[in-house]
Amino acid sequence: MPRWLGIYQLKLCFLYRYHYYSEVPNSISKHIGPSTSERFNLNGTTTRRFHHTQTPRSSNARVPHDTLYEVRRQLPNWSRKTTISQFSDQRDKMEVQIEDSGKAKQMVVLLIGPPGSGKSTFCDTVIRSSHRPWSRICQDIISNGKAGTKAQCLKMAMDSLKEGKSVFIDRCNLDKAQRSEFIKLGGPEVEVHAVALELPAQVCISRSVKRTGHEGNLQGGRAAAVVNKMLQSKELPKVNEGLSRIMFCYNDADVENAVKTYSALGPMDSLPSGCFGLKSSDTKSQPGIMKFFKKVTALPASSSNEVTEATRRATEATTEATRKADEKVENFRDSPAKLGSADIVPTLAFPSISTADFQFDLEKAADIIVETAEEFLPKLGTARLVLVDLSHGSKILSLVKAKASRKNLDLRRFFTFVGDITKLHSEGGLHYNVIANAANWRLKPGGGGVNAAIYKAAGPDLEAATRARANTLLPGKAVVVPLPSTCPLQNAEGITHVIHVLGPNMNPNRPNFLNNDYTKGCKTLREAYTSLFEGFLSIVQDQSKFPKRSSQATMSDSGENINEESERNTKKYKEDKAIANSLESGVVDDTRDSDLKMSKGWSSWALALYNIAMHPEKYENVVLESSDDIVVINDQYPKARKHLLVVARQESVDGLEDVRKENLQLLQEMHNVGLKWVEKFQKEDASLIFRLGYHSVPSMRQLHLHVISQEFESDNLKNKKHWNSFTSSFFRDSVDVLEEVKSQGKANVASEDLLKGELRCNRCRSAHPNIPKLKSHVRICRSHFPDHLLHNNRLLVRPE
DNA sequence: GTTCTAGAAC
DNA sequence: GTTCTAGAAC
DSSP states (O other), rough: HHHHHHHHHHHHHHHHGGGEEEEEEEHHHHHTTTGEEEOOOOOOOEEEEEEEETTTTTTTTSHHHHHHHHHHHHHHTTTTTTEEEEEETTTTTOOOEOOOOSOOOEEEEEEEEEESSSSHHHHHHHHHHOOOEEEEEEEETBBBBBBBOOHHHHHHHHHHTTTEEEEEEEEOOOOOOHHHHHTTBBBBEEEEEEEEEOOOOHHHHHHHOSSOOTTTTOOOOOOHHHHHHHHHHHHOGGGGGGGEEEEOOOOOOOOOHHHHHHHHHHTTTTOOOOSSSSSOOOOOOOOHHHHHHGGGGOOOOOOOOOOHHHHHHHHHHHHHHHHHTTTOOOOOOOOOGGGSSOOOOOOEEEEOOSSSTOOOHHHHHHHHHHHHHHHHHHGGGOOEEEEEEOTTHHHHHHHHHHHHTTTTTTTTTTEEESSSSSSSTTTTOOOSSSSEOOOOOOOSOOOOOHHHHHHHHHHHHHHHHTTOSSSSSOOOEEEEEEEOOOHHHHHHEEEEEEEEEEEOOOOOTTTTOOOOHHHHHHHHHHHHHHHHHHHHHHHHHHHHHHHOHHHHTTTTTTHHHHHHHHHHHHHHHHHHHHHHHTTTTTTTOOOOOHHHHHHTTOOOGHHHHHHHOOOOOTTTEEEEESSSEEEEOOOOSSSSSSEEEEEOTTTTOOOOGGGOOOGHHHHHHHHHHHHHHHHHHHOOOTTTEEEEEEESSOOOSSEEEEETEEEEEETTOHHHHHHHHHHHHEEEEEHHHHHHHHHHOOOOOGGGGGGOOOOOOOTOEEEESSSSHHHHHHOOOOOOOGGGGTTTOEEEEEEE
């Protein structure tokens, strides 16, 4: 095996097992034996990594999931009861009274941040001044003062919780997967919080570089590489992971505020749930390592006196939330037991449609709401419908409450709630995942009321996502819009979908008013709620039909699983489409043609690469190589003896058309990886000739580079489209793409018409009447390749 | 992307 | 009658 391939495999191994590795100094690793692997650092030294999953250092190193449950059961206060008294509250809130057994709630607080972000300092400072018993669990020292494993951390956390302590998890916890098992420690008596230390990368690197006594031995220049690498895979924590409280800290002042918050907690105190201090823009982009090295001496120090907007907001939010908690208003808050990400009850929060600006009669509207809810509740399983109004004195809420209580409805699943529909979780403690918007017919932001509030809270993401689904809406109709993961509403509140609804207008001062025609008005309003609840039902069904499976199960069989995964996505797509279709009469679509392109309605088969790129760990047996940026797989239907795909992992780049200057580094990496594989193949068979390139218009979602040998000897090459996609100018050589993106900011893409062109030999360019005849010719043609391919290394021939 | 198949081309 | 393609369905 060539030496470089060996290194490659080691690298691969590292990437797959990333979460189970921890850095250990060379001095320790001597004792580790065969499961260590060497890797080379920027500063030229070698470190070793210990593969804990293969060689656990102690019998308790890995803790099976089911034991977590057992341990939770043994925790103190497990049996605290919850009683619900519905609709009895004068304050228009659904009441949940928690019987206080007088014991304190424990906390698991996950610190989130790269090395140098100040996690250990944070914990130490809180522990020094806190009256609550804390345990700090630090992966860097957990194994007799040396670095240990995640499993050891989990074990120690559980032990500390059993002892009645609250726990700081002092490890990077940068992505969702790293956090998930610690979040599972939560239960009825254990809240799980996160404190995200979002300090500038330079600050973290600078601290890591300068520190001399760090427990994890992450010192010197190597820190820069490690911090940057880690930040690449960072995922901001979200409430829907199962965290009941998240504090974001962007500078020293924010950190100080968070330290104070936790330091002040006595054994009996608790903190309001929600998401505090989140800035809307992700600060994921980090300066390159080399750039850092140049600037390391002139780092802008973050001032501890500087009170930023984020701090102000964080402080305000905390104060406000604390004030509310202090009022001892027994708001309806979902208990942390429900917070496990898998356990969150699907909940639609919806405003009363048409009763505000559209002046629909409140009595009639309340009847329709209750009747439609009654119709849908049995179909919705455990899912909940929550009517929301901003004001305590809302007439519609009391009418609905009164009418609902007279009917035999499950009032735990249908109730009213007072609050800002965009902040029900962070400010009201209600868990919800879908909100309805009382939209305008143009589906535009602005206006007033709920529509303006929702568009404002969701940011521009919502408008774009809406535009991809529909341009306008007719009264009585609804349109389901999934929110992108970047949307602040999803991050802060856990909302995954917005359903726009348009109700009938009774206001003579607004266009298209119904002139008091309540026969028509009631019909349309009923239709509107039906459309809304149907939309919500489809989301609920989608989520329950396709629960997340364990990665183990998906690794068993590649091909099938790719299809299953695709199937799931298609199903989602189809259902969304079905909703759209069912609403078609109502959705005035003036850009029918471009709509598909805008919504990028990829079919199931077209999502296979995307799925692999997003979850390479699930496709272990098809992925030949992977990094943070790319995965390499064999084309499932190779059109030549050697045919690989280098797939970009970045989510937003579906194909060549999406490529811009900011993707240059990615393109270059894809090209380099392609070249490496060509080298490998040519070592095995020197006669192979390759091209690296992209299809101008790909059939499969997710930018992918074809690495394909030029003899095109394959039974899978069956038709004109196959042939022309690799041999006409529809195929864009990677070198040209790189050049074009560098010089003009994007790549040229050729027309799909080229795929229908005549069949010509890729060497001599002779034309042939059909595929079989062409293939017979190509098998024997030994002409030189066309001139243009001989330049710029478009054609990769093994050098003699 | 593939598979299937009606019907065009031979 | 057989081969091959193009378009629909998935």
